[in-house]
Amino acid sequence: MVLLYFLPYFCKKFIPFRCLFSGLLFFTLISSLPNNSGLYVHIPFCRKKCIYCDFFCGGASIAKWDIFTENLIKELKSRAIEISPKLRTIYIGGGTPSLIPKNNLKLLVSAIYDTFDCSELKEFSFEVNPEDVNSENIKTWTNLGINRISMGVQSLVDKELSFLNRNHSADCAYEATRILCKSFPEVNVDIMFGIPGQTLSSLEFSISSLLSLHPTHFSAYSLMYEEGTPLTTLRDKGAFLEMDEEYNLSLYKLTSSILDDNGFEHYEISNYAQPGHRSIHNSSYWDFHPYLGVGPSAHSFDGISLRRGNFPDLKYYISNHSSLFNPPHTEESLSAEELHDEYIMLRLRTREGIDLSDFSSRFGKKKLDILISKAESFISNSQLILSQNNLSLSESGIMTSDNIILSLV
């Protein structure tokens, strides 16, 4: 849910329509595209808005599923040439993709299989909300080839869920997790810390209860106060007290330590996986692999330097009836300097950190020397770890990662 939203600042120029490729350019491009492409499809509808959410999503009541699905399909067919035809991963995220009516989902997935070569597909992720998990939907999702489910649970304490204005109860989320873990080989649950009123023991209860059901992956996020959300407005009006920073940090440490004790690898700042169960699709963002994003507000990357961001223009998707479909978007080709900074920023989010040989071959030995020299003070106070060929954040470095990354770019 989060991943396609951290890129918009890379995109500056508004380009309403891309030019059409000539036949020759088309074949040149296709033959030179890397074979590790991912497809992201954004479904921007939710039943109700969570209090903290600043994602692009609208009320399900305004969804016009038929025209929306038709336009998504038109977009993915017309833009398929931007990535290798052989897909490695598919990710349908939102919003709440599990809201999409069964027939529309079937049409969308068939169009994906018709458009791309999915013979070597490694992962097909689908985001769901607990209230949509039932035996009929599970059958549909499984039959469509979905093999990884990601579900927003956030907490298993009703008081915390109702503070967040979530649409489900703790019992509903627990039962949904139980069913999913029995039905799919890969299950991620999102949990949240820093909810006002949350305590070490209530967080431990939520995580331990989920662990008893054996999900393969956890994404853990701190509650964020984004501008313009009801959460921030209410805090500013004094309706509640934001959690003290130190206590929030202790909740984060507790999360990491429980998951570590239970065999999860902390492989990215917010992500924990059982060995062999990392998210392949999400890892491609940190590994600079190409991906195509379709749907309002979805982002794309060509694996080299070109980033594109669709405008969050839902109206375009539910009112455009033309056969030529290319939604308004921003597009930017990153300069060498921007790629350098982005590489440091994204790679340092991961457990392996920066591969120094790869860094040197991309940006040169001189840049590598500068990086190591800037990193020295953090290495000596153990916030960064320099091993033979990698520079990575330590657990204590993760807690101040923003400052460290800023100092290195």
Ligand code: SF4
């Ligand atoms: S379900 Fe997810 S996308 Fe929808 S409002 Fe809540 S946090 Fe935002």
